[in-house]
Amino acid sequence: MNNNRLRIAIQKSGRLSKDCQDLLKQLGVKLNLREQRLIAHSTNMPIDVLRVRDDDIPGLVMDGVCDLGIVGENVLVEAQAERAGGTQNADVIKLSKLDFGYCRLALAWPQELGPQDKSWFEGKRIATTYPEILKQYLERENINASAVMLTGSVEVAPRAGLADAICDLVSTGATLEANGLMQGDTILESNACLIQNPNLNDSDKLALIDKLMPRLKGVRQAKE
Numbered sequence: 001m002n003n004n005r006l007r008i009a010i011q012k013s014g015r016l017s018k019d020c021q022d023l024l025k026q027l028g029v030k031l032n033l034r035e036q037r038l039i040a041h042s043t044n045m046p047i048d049v050l051r052v053r054d055d056d057i058p059g060l061v062m063d064g065v066c067d068l069g070i071v072g073e074n075v076l077v078e079a080q081a082e083r084a085g086g087t088q089n090a091d092v093i094k095l096s097k098l099d100f101g102y103c104r105l106a107l108a109w110p111q112e113l114g115p116q117d118k119s120w121f122e123g124k125r126i127a128t129t130y131p132e133i134l135k136q137y138l139e140r141e142n143i144n145a146s147a148v149m150l151t152g153s154v155e156v157a158p159r160a161g162l163a164d165a166i167c168d169l170v171s172t173g174a175t176l177e178a179n180g181l182m183q184g185d186t187i188l189e190s191n192a193c194l195i196q197n198p199n200l201n202d203s204d205k206l207a208l209i210d211k212l213m214p215r216l217k218g219v220r221q222a223k224e
């Protein structure tokens with residue numbers, strides 16, 4: 001890999017991919033995106049785009065494998081909490097919040113139980129893909145409950161008897177409803193954001209970022 005080129009990590013396929021590709025296009029970054037390629041080289045700027053799973057993006061940027069990344073705040077906060085207190089770098093510079101990828105991390109439980117307050121969660125098992133964010137919330141709220149880590153299909157966990165409740169991403173609430181779940185407290189609100197490795201000190205790369213940032217603001221204003 002050529003180290004002189006600015007490396008940007010984006011989600012390969014999923015809810016953020018299309019918006020990330022559109023954003024790069026609006027910033028004037030021309031890309032030749034071939035479906036199966038991990039790396040796409042820009043044809044008009046010294047930029048390489050790495051297309052990976054969104055969960056890998058915070059770590060790639062924290063470790064300086066990529067200079068920039070676009071990822072949901074939910075994934076970023078979870079990754080930072082995971083690394084907290086360890087020896088690996090958990091810092092990134094948040095360059096900008098982006099106007100896509102909005103969702104919220106919320107608690108939910110079987111609808112037939114009806115409305116519940118926080119005390120109901122005492123001693124319960126809560127399925128989630130975000131155990132660290134959930135644990136922080138439970139500590140903050142003084143609730144003694146346990147997190148059951150699931151990387152997918154969290155919404156079926158109560159029905160499958162794997163957990164009493166869930167803590168999952170919601171945008172419209174349709175998935176919760178389809179699974180007979182009632183939505184409770186929001187633990188975290190999230191948008192996609194642009195992050196930078198804090199130790200980046202290559203002056204050419206920093207100059208390129210300085211050149212792109214005003215364009216990003218321009219794109220955001222044009223949309224408002």
Ligand code: ATP
Pocket residue numbers: 011012013014015016052053054055071072073074075101102103169170171172190191192
């Ligand atoms: P990957 O294969 O890259 O790991 P994924 O299945 O983890 O993909 P997606 O479902 O594509 O991820 O979601 C990517 C991000 O989109 C989420 O982390 C979140 O920031 C955002 N997002 C926006 N709305 C929603 C939603 N309703 N449900 C889940 N994620 C959402």
Ligand code: ZN
Pocket residue numbers: 053054055
């Ligand atoms: Zn993911």
